[in-house]
Amino acid sequence: MPHSTHIQNPDVILIGSGVMSANLAALLKRLEPSLSIQVYEVTEELAQESSHGWNNAGTGHAGICELSYTPTHEADGTVKVGKAIEIFEQFDHSKQFWAYAVASGMVEKPREFITPLPHISFVHGEKMVAYLKARYEGMAAHHFFKEMEFSTDRDKIRSWAPLLLDKRGDVPIAATKMDAGTDVNFGNISRKLLGWLEKQAGCGVATNHRVTNLTKNDQGWEVEVKDLVSGATHHNNAKFVFVGAGGGSLGLLQKADIPEAKGLGGFPIGGQWLVCDNPEIVAQHEAKVYGQPLDSAPTMAVPHLDTRYLDGKKTLLFGPFAAWTTKFLHKKGSYLDLPLSVKPDNLATLIKIGLSNMPLVKYLVQQGTQSMDDRMEVLHVFYPGAKTEDWKLIDAGIRVQAIKKTDGEAGIVHYGTEVITNEDKSISALLGASPGASVSVNIVMEVIKKCFGHLLETAEGKARMKEMIPSWDEDLKKPGMEGRYQEIERRSNELLQLG
Incomplete structure (x- = not known):
């Protein structure tokens, strides 16, 4: 469904309606309700590019099953699990904020965007079986992954995922499994959050609008926008611009001509x-x-x-x-x-x-x-x-x-x-790939800290952020934080219907 609400000279302009822009817009508006925000999207509907359900794997990337986050240490052959632990905590920030969005009435029907689903790592061959066992031992020692299971037993693995054993030969196999994984429709959560945003005072969302140029001025940025339906071009100004346009971000950064984008x-x-x-x-x-x-x-x-x-x-x-x-x-x-x-x-x-x-x-x-x-x-x-x-x-x-x-x-x-941010912190742009969508809340939290840090310096701002993301100022990875982690996790899972 096309959107065509416009706010002239807002505080913030976001380019692109994917999961990054949607989370940043919603977090900012909740953190400072007086902010005016405009979102521009080039397609006819919201979140139709990388965030669209059919355009990505939908994995709630939490480091559970992705072997690429746990390389083997070259010196002693142990498996390094630090990156997986880091990704898990970052995805937990997303879960916490989305749970808050449900609790506060910003979004409804969480099963339309997040579903509980086991995450399994599966390997074959003696060398990879030994690797997966070492990976499991390293991960299960941390409280994030203590529920992980490991098996080389074919009947056990068949009970987890029967297709893996259908007509399989005698090669050694192994698998790990955690039931705490998720399948996420990043397009749906984006559309839900932007649907809420559009109903807020001082906020607009316009689809079929392509941003064609960015020019620095004394107030921030002049944004040139083309209406793809009428063909008309108009200009808007904002103190801060976020370029969350996926593959389109590079071209816009080049037009913005900021030193940080050179090369x-x-x-x-x-x-x-x-x-x-x-x-x-x-x-x-x-x-x-x-x-x-x-x-x-x-x-x-x-x-x-x-x-x-x-x-x-x-x-x-x-x-x-x-x-x-x-x-x-x-x-x-x-x-x-x-x-x-x-x-x-x-x-x-x-x-x-x-x-x-x-x-x-x-x-x-x-x-x-x-x-x-x-x-x-x-x-x-x-x-x-x-x-x-x-x-x-x-x-x-x-x-x-x-x-x-x-x-x-x-x-x-x-x-x-x-995230690339210019020196005066008036523009930020997102570059990169996996596991981006899953850890989008953590990423845009860093944008807020860097570019809107003043909002987090007051007692009121800190309290609002704490309400939205309870562990935003805590390190749940540290030893001794298992109880706190479990407390927050139970609350998120209950609200998101993941229990």
């Missing part, structure tokens, strides 16, 4: 899923199962077999498969996005990335030329009994990997999300 580049990677709607098969799988990295694939290409709840229906997705593209946005992108993003200040960085990441280039070529049989071969690693006739291939969202200079070297931001 940045972007590399778009399309996504595809295999989807199964056969009710007999779908009924057998009730989990998100993440596996080990594919041979010769980059770390971002870890396959997973996911139960999803989308459009009121349970379905099964497998992937992701990468696809070559030059577009930065799935629905409103142009094939000229990549070539037009090449500038004198990032040309050397992009060339160096291309030369030093030949495995990634080779992988993308291989992925883009795969047949259905090739994709089914990958699926058979998870589900050996899968039949081609039960699966179809669909396109998903586009991830623009941020490319930047680090200590003079070019590098791809494979994991994590990064």
